[in-house]
Amino acid sequence: MNVDFANQESVGTWLAGVLESFACQTGTLHKADGEWLDLVAQVGVPEFLLPKIARIPFGKGIAGVAAERREPVELCNLQQDLGGVARPDARETKVSGSLAVPVLSPDGATVLGTLGVGMQEPHDFTEDEKAxxxxxxxxxxxxxxGS
Structure with a gap:
């Protein structure tokens, strides 16, 4: 993986490629800072929502729950989430199918961040897509x- 994660443009281009490979329209990459997730890069998130996703506590929203549980979290239809995982503001993205996975240290001991993708249509992500x-x-x- 040849991505300079310190270079915003490089990360944005890389994230756009990830989204294309999953046929998704939105994506986020967060880096952990203690029990918080700080936004590193995003593609397709409406500007007015950026302050709300810039810093997310573990356990809140899809990314925060993925970090807390240390496993993939998906919503087939974010617009109709009745389980309370999605934050109310998440519906403002107009995204339906969404998936967030934790970024773990190589030994699996530490949550380093989260990676999330979303599409406008409801979608059940397959085990292959999650993997x-x-x-x-x-x-x-x-x-x-390594950095």
């Missing part, structure tokens, strides 16, 4: 652990 996104997150974890 693919988790694999990308694993590569990010190796890069972040």
């Amino acid at each position: 693919r996104l988790s694999g990308i997150a694993t590569e990010i974890g190796k890069t972040w652990a």
Whole structure:
């Protein structure tokens, strides 16, 4: 993975490529700071929502729950989430199907961040899609652990 995670433009281009490979329209990459997730890059998130996703506590929203549980979290239809995982403001994205996975340290002991993708149509992510996104997150974890 040849991504300079310190370069915003490079990360944005890389994230856009990830979204294309999943046929998604929105994506976020957050880096953990203690029990908080700080936004590193995003594609397709409406400007007015950026302050609300810039810093997310573990356990809140899809990304925060993925970090807290240390496993993929998906919503087939974010617009109709009745389970309370999605924050009310998340509906403002107009995204339906969404998936967030944790970025873990190579030994799996530490949550380093989260990677999330979303599409406008309701979608049940397959086990293969979850595994693919988790694999990308694993590569990010190796890069972040080595920096």
